Amino acid sequence: MFKPITIKDIAIALDLSPSTVSRALSDSYEINTETKKRVLNYAEEHNYKKNPIALSLRQRRSYSVGIIVCEVANNFFSQVIDGIESIAYSKGYHVIISQSHDSYEREVINIQHLANRSVDGLLVSMSAETKDFTHILKLHKQGLPIVFFDRVISVFDTHTVTSNNKQGTKNATQALIDKGFKRIAHLANAPHLSITKERLDGYKEALRDNNMEADDSLIRYCHHGGRLQQEVEDAIKYFISLDEKPDAIFVASDRLSIGCLTALKKLSPNQIHPAVTGFSNSDILDLLQPGFSCVRQPAFEMGRVAMNMLVQLIESKHPVTEFESIVLDTELIKRK
Amino acid sequence: MFKPITIKDIAIALDLSPSTVSRALSDSYEINTETKKRVLNYAEEHNYKKNPIALSLRQRRSYSVGIIVCEVANNFFSQVIDGIESIAYSKGYHVIISQSHDSYEREVINIQHLANRSVDGLLVSMSAETKDFTHILKLHKQGLPIVFFDRVISVFDTHTVTSNNKQGTKNATQALIDKGFKRIAHLANAPHLSITKERLDGYKEALRDNNMEADDSLIRYCHHGGRLQQEVEDAIKYFISLDEKPDAIFVASDRLSIGCLTALKKLSPNQIHPAVTGFSNSDILDLLQPGFSCVRQPAFEMGRVAMNMLVQLIESKHPVTEFESIVLDTELIKRK
DNA sequence: AAAAAGTACGCAAACGATGCCAATAATATT
DNA sequence: AATATTATTGGCATCGTTTGCGTACTTTTT
Numbered sequence: 109m110f111k112p113i114t115i116k117d118i119a120i121a122l123d124l125s126p127s128t129v130s131r132a133l134s135d136s137y138e139i140n141t142e143t144k145k146r147v148l149n150y151a152e153e154h155n156y157k158k159n160p161i162a163l164s165l166r167q168r169r170s171y172s173v174g175i176i177v178c179e180v181a182n183n184f185f186s187q188v189i190d191g192i193e194s195i196a197y198s199k200g201y202h203v204i205i206s207q208s209h210d211s212y213e214r215e216v217i218n219i220q221h222l223a224n225r226s227v228d229g230l231l232v233s234m235s236a237e238t239k240d241f242t243h244i245l246k247l248h249k250q251g252l253p254i255v256f257f258d259r260v261i262s263v264f265d266t267h268t269v270t271s272n273n274k275q276g277t278k279n280a281t282q283a284l285i286d287k288g289f290k291r292i293a294h295l296a297n298a299p300h301l302s303i304t305k306e307r308l309d310g311y312k313e314a315l316r317d318n319n320m321e322a323d324d325s326l327i328r329y330c331h332h333g334g335r336l337q338q339e340v341e342d343a344i345k346y347f348i349s350l351d352e353k354p355d356a357i358f359v360a361s362d363r364l365s366i367g368c369l370t371a372l373k374k375l376s377p378n379q380i381h382p383a384v385t386g387f388s389n390s391d392i393l394d395l396l397q398p399g400f401s402c403v404r405q406p407a408f409e410m411g412r413v414a415m416n417m418l419v420q421l422i423e424s425k426h427p428v429t430e431f432e433s434i435v436l437d438t439e440l441i442k443r444k
Numbered sequence: 445m446f447k448p449i450t451i452k453d454i455a456i457a458l459d460l461s462p463s464t465v466s467r468a469l470s471d472s473y474e475i476n477t478e479t480k481k482r483v484l485n486y487a488e489e490h491n492y493k494k495n496p497i498a499l500s501l502r503q504r505r506s507y508s509v510g511i512i513v514c515e516v517a518n519n520f521f522s523q524v525i526d527g528i529e530s531i532a533y534s535k536g537y538h539v540i541i542s543q544s545h546d547s548y549e550r551e552v553i554n555i556q557h558l559a560n561r562s563v564d565g566l567l568v569s570m571s572a573e574t575k576d577f578t579h580i581l582k583l584h585k586q587g588l589p590i591v592f593f594d595r596v597i598s599v600f601d602t603h604t605v606t607s608n609n610k611q612g613t614k615n616a617t618q619a620l621i622d623k624g625f626k627r628i629a630h631l632a633n634a635p636h637l638s639i640t641k642e643r644l645d646g647y648k649e650a651l652r653d654n655n656m657e658a659d660d661s662l663i664r665y666c667h668h669g670g671r672l673q674q675e676v677e678d679a680i681k682y683f684i685s686l687d688e689k690p691d692a693i694f695v696a697s698d699r700l701s702i703g704c705l706t707a708l709k710k711l712s713p714n715q716i717h718p719a720v721t722g723f724s725n726s727d728i729l730d731l732l733q734p735g736f737s738c739v740r741q742p743a744f745e746m747g748r749v750a751m752n753m754l755v756q757l758i759e760s761k762h763p764v765t766e767f768e769s770i771v772l773d774t775e776l777i778k779r780k
Numbered sequence: 781a782a783a784a785a786g787t788a789c790g791c792a793a794a795c796g797a798t799g800c801c802a803a804t805a806a807t808a809t810t
Numbered sequence: 811a812a813t814a815t816t817a818t819t820g821g822c823a824t825c826g827t828t829t830g831c832g833t834a835c836t837t838t839t840t
Contacts, residue, residue: 111504111586111587112560112586114825114826114827115826115827115828116826116827124789124790125789125790125791126790126826126827126828127789127790127791127792127827127828127829128788128789128790130826130827130828130829131789131828131829134828138787138788138789139788139789140787140788140789143788143789155582157556157560158560158826158827159501159560159825159826159827160560160562161497161500161501161506161562161825161826162501162795162825162826162827162828163826163827163828164497164795165495165497165498165501165795165796165825165826165827166794166795166826166827166828166829167795167827167828168447168795170497179522180516180517180522180525180541181516181517181518181519181522181523182517183517186515186516186517187517189516190543193543202540202557204538204540204541205516205540205541207526207529217533221538224448224493224494224495224496226496226497246491250448251447366727366728366731369731370727370731373731390728391702391706392702392726392728392729393728395702395705395706395709450795450796450797451796451797451798452796452797460819460820461819461820461821462796462797462798462820463797463798463799463819463820463821463822464818464819464820465797466796466797466798466799467798467799467819469797470798474817474818474819475817475818475819476817476818476819479818479819494796494797495795495796495797497795497796498795498796498797498798498825499796499797499798500825501795501796501797501824501825501826501827502796502797502798502799502824502825503797503798503825504825
């Protein structure tokens with residue numbers, strides 16, 4: 109039904125061989141200028157486009173890369189994607205976006221799907237639920253270029269881009285301390301994520317620097333990354349139920365920030381809440397009444413860096429053995 | 445570098461012909477059970493996967509569909525995408541997401557990109573800036589299956605899914621009238637979008653039903669869909685500057701809702717705002733202090749319906765000439 | 781005038797998988 | 811015993827494109 113014009117069609121129409129047409133289209137020097145013109149004109153007129161699938165098969169390159177993130181409906185990730193796309197388009201790559209919804213199974217399926225030779229490389233941010241990495245390791249061993257961003261793992265060496273999560277959290281926690289808060293809770297993401305550990309480290313270091321002791325009862329994890337609102341609510345409920353309630357909460361991720369504020373509103377609608385600060389790249393939180401200070405990550409830039417790294421891996425003639433880990437600084441946006 | 449095992453490799457290893465291996469893998473009845481087992485085992489052991497690119501070339505089917513939306517960082521669209529994916533996966537299709545960012549040029553480029561025989565069909569929601577439809581029309585004429593959702597056009601006949609925009613707006617406007625608001629402004633999207641017209645119709649009909657006259661000075665358009673915060677701000681500024689200021693604003697889209705609230709906060713931070721109601725599928729707006737009532741669209745369902753329609757078009761043996769236009773009901777969520 | 785070089789093109793083999801058409805051997809039918 | 815049928819496999823062309831090699835033909839060089 110949908111049958112676009114091919115090189116052969118042009119060849120027949122112009123009484124040439126397919127090879128000549130192909131070479132004319134790629135502006136080869138061994139084709140007569142006159143012939144080139146005829147081919148180019150005909151191609152133009154009939155809206156000829158190279159079949160990317162045939163090209164992929166021939167060149168064993170698809171000029172497309174896969175992204176896997178937990179979800180696109182998250183400002184941080186959608187900004188990263190925009191950054192990735194900006195580089196991708198300029199370098200002639202296609203971008204295929206895939207969502208894990210923070211589920212291990214979905215991540216495995218999607219990565220497999222992308223991998224079977226239909227992408228030239230992968231940009232990965234791990235799902236919150238993933239504890240086993242063999243599916244990714246296998247692809248890496250097969251030689252598929254992979255770059256990790258944001259939520260990285262270290263089961264093998266490759267390029268990575270992250271925010272300076274530790275410093276960002278440290279600064280934000282310090283800001284809360286400076287404002288006089290004494291009991292600062294930390295609402296964390298799934299415990300095995302890199303970002304969780306780094307952010308927790310920053311939090312603890314800030315406390316230590318101020319001779320405040322880290323109290324484990326003030327730290328709660330969300331094992332599904334806040335995907336289940338119940339787990340966030342449980343954590344908040346727990347904080348509120350404490351004898352020595354926290355007077356501030358640091359929320360360690362974008363999605364959790366929203367979940368946390370929702371839970372607070374639901375659980376203590378008329379009470380005075382603890383102050384809330386956290387990681388977020390969402391503009392909407394600006395709108396919230398209790399001016400929500402936040403740690404902002406350079407998401408767009410992270411996408412650009414990651415994609416540049418991936419292109420370097422893909423287009424490298426020789427196997428790459430030296431890898432870079434770029435860490436980007438965060439920004440503390442103070443409000444109210 | 446990254447060289448997966450092929451059917452030929454298996455054939456050589458097992459001293460068979462490629463065709464036999466192919467048939468064994470697809471469980472053909474004419475292959476000996478013993479041979480099948482040998483092939484299947486070898487394939488399993490060596491992690492053989494069919495090369496989808498070769499398959500696409502051969503079958504002239506890619507088993508992937510393209511989505512084009514203005515942006516994924518919008519709850520409505522990300523929910524639609526989730527709906528699309530749910531059907532796509534169950535039917536063995538891949539989904540390629542592409543963003544127009546409400547730009548005409550970007551839409552043209554991305555659609556072209558998707559179309560060149562690398563997708564079997566297209567799910568399209570028009571960009572706000574697009575006034576010329578020849579790029580889509582051309583593809584349709586070439587026989588590429590296309591389904592429109594949400595922001596539809598009628599330059600040619602095909603399946604469409606939309607919300608009942610008129611009724612939804614009418615109900616929401618009626619609710620504002622019932623609350624006693626007298627001057628209800630309407631902040632609209634780009635004027636040539638289908639949703640803009642339909643929503644405006646609902647608004648006007650509600651006014652008419654209540655013997656209130658529609659005042660054109662209470663209607664403002666955002667030609668870039670709110671992508672430029674300035675245009676939203678200008679509209680709000682205009683409303684505020686009126687001698688007879690509106691006491692309520694109906695906002696006709698998700699992105700505009702956020703823009704509108706942001707602008708209101710900026711422009712009259714301490715004043716009492718007009719009441720705001722509008723289309724939105726965002727949970728975050730729950731968190732806003734002035735309880736934000738909204739028209740919610742069945743986004744997930746819309747995605748499911750759209751994808752089912754597309755699959756029907758793709759897999760139909762004969763050219764489809766009878767088309768459906770499904771309209772889904774919206775829900776009015778009242779708050780405060 | 782013969783050899784060398786240059787110009788412009790065609791042939792055929794890939795890339796990986798499939799499916800039609802034989803081909804062979806083994807078994808069944810009359 | 812001759813023929814028909816079945817079971818199992820291989821050969822080849824094909825999808826659309828690229829590319830190494832070969833081949834006419836023309837032009838230049840000595």
